[in-house]
Amino acid sequence: MNRSELTPARVTQARLPVRVLQFVTGGFSGGATQVAIALTTAALQGDTIEPLLVLRRKRHTDPGRIRELLAAGVPLREVPGWSHAATVAALARVCREFKPDVLVAHGFSEHLWGRYAGLLAGVPHLVHVEHNTRERYTRWRLAQTRWLAKRTERIVGCSEGVRRVLLDMGMPPERTVSIANGIRVEPFADADMHVFAQRTPGIVMVARFSRQKDHATLLRAVARLRERGLTPPVLLAGGGKAGHRAPLVALAEQLGIAAQVEFLGVHRDVPDLLMRHQICVLSTHYEGMPLALIEGMAAGCAVVGSAVPGVREVIHDGIDGRLVPEADVAALADVLQAFLENPEASAQLGAAARATALGDYSRTRMNQAYEALFLSLVKGGSKDV
Structure with a gap:
């Protein structure tokens, strides 16, 4: 392929609804897929965006989840994931059929294959969304990312921490922005009815089992609590x-x-689980935007998280939660002990955390920010990138 074949087509004028294709992994376990689904379903509620969700099929893609989405009326296509070339070719065919104005490629490494397909199909506007602060970038993958960035109109970090990482990777500052991921706040509407003092004084951590998450530090901290005569129940929810x-x-x-x-394991009613317990923990090595932690905040839990990028910008230490150094068993044990022994102070932190989550991290706010971005790209007309 030559460079002329990889130049986005020009759009002479904006039209509504704007067609937006969301491309993401079909693994379902990460936040990227949930955000892509959320943006797709939100668009269905209005008449500004005509959405299409395209999932890159994985060996562990859950057919039950696919059926649920289709039954809910989500416009959805799957493309093969057994090779990168097959993914790009199939997605390019979908683009030629759907003719999106904007293609949004979520997450590593899907943002590479999604944008290659968009360039091949002549999609006018490309958007890359990065969902983590640490990914497996080889020199070759980083070189491809920088090459594609020159042909991408917006590069979005799902938090300010991710945006800064993108800038360190050499992404163009004038086109690299942050849009915070958000949660559905409606499932937490009754959180205030779950009086903190009447909740189980237990610890909940919602996170998939992976190298990224640091369940081991939490378990070791709980063992230290046991040595101090504190034996709270610990519930670990998540797949992996x-x-x-x-x-x-x-x-x-x-x-x-x-x-x-x-x-x-995978828990289908996380809001109820969180609202029945006092403490939510996110012990982790790195994050993009910690949605599970924000859900704990929306539930009114006293929250504590590892002080890594992504988490640091969500929790204001001592105001609406606590931060502890990454992998610091002693510090985590001390905070958990304070939570358990001072329920009134913990309740105040939980109330402040809930206010932060509802005010700053709602999915409605996220949807509005992305819609504004898509409309600005199309209404602004095509331009060289």
């Missing part, structure tokens, strides 16, 4: 690979806390 979960089950046994710890 068995190879990451099994060592944690063994660690709980080794630490003597297995009777306190419950591995729930």
Whole structure:
């Protein structure tokens, strides 16, 4: 392919509705897929955006989730994921059929294949959304990302921390912005009715089992609490690979806390789980925008998170939650002890956390920001990038 074949087509005038194609992994376990689904479903509620969700099929793509989305009326297509070339070719065909004004490619490495397909199909406006502060960029993948950035109208970090990482990677500052991911606040409408003092004084962590998440530090902190005479129940909700979960089950046994710890697997009613407990933890090595932690805040929990980019901008330490150094067992144990022994202070933190989540991180705000972005790109007409 030559460069002329990879130049976005020009749009002579804006038209409504604007056609927006959201391309993302079909793995369902990460935040990128949830954001793409949310943007698609939100567009269906209005008449400004005509959406299409395209999922890159994975070996573990859940056909049940696909059926649920289709039954809910979500316009959805799948493209193969067995090779990058197959993904690009199939997505380019979808683009030629749907003729999107804007193609949004979410997450690593889908943002590469999505934008290649968009260029091949002549999609007028390309948007890259990065959902994490740490990805497996090789030199070759980084070179491709920089090449594609020159042909991409907006590069979006899902938090200010992610935007800064993108700038450090060499993304163009004038086209690199941040739009915070958001949560559905409606499931937490009754959180105030779950009086903090009447909740179970237990610890909830909602996170998939992966290298990214640091369940081990939480378990070791809970073991220290046990040495201090505190034995709160610990509920770990989330999917992920068995190879990451099994060592944690063994660690709980080794630490003597297995009777306190419950591995729930994927939990379909996380809001209820959070609103019935006092404490929400996100122990992690890196984040983009910690939606599970924000849900804990919306639920009115006392929250504590690892002080890594993404988490640091959500929690104001000592005001609406607590931050502890990454992988610091002693610091996490101390904060959890303070939460458990000072329920009135913890309740005040929980109330402040809820106000922050509802005010700053609603999905409505996220949807509006993305819609404004898409309309600005199209209404602004085509331009060289």
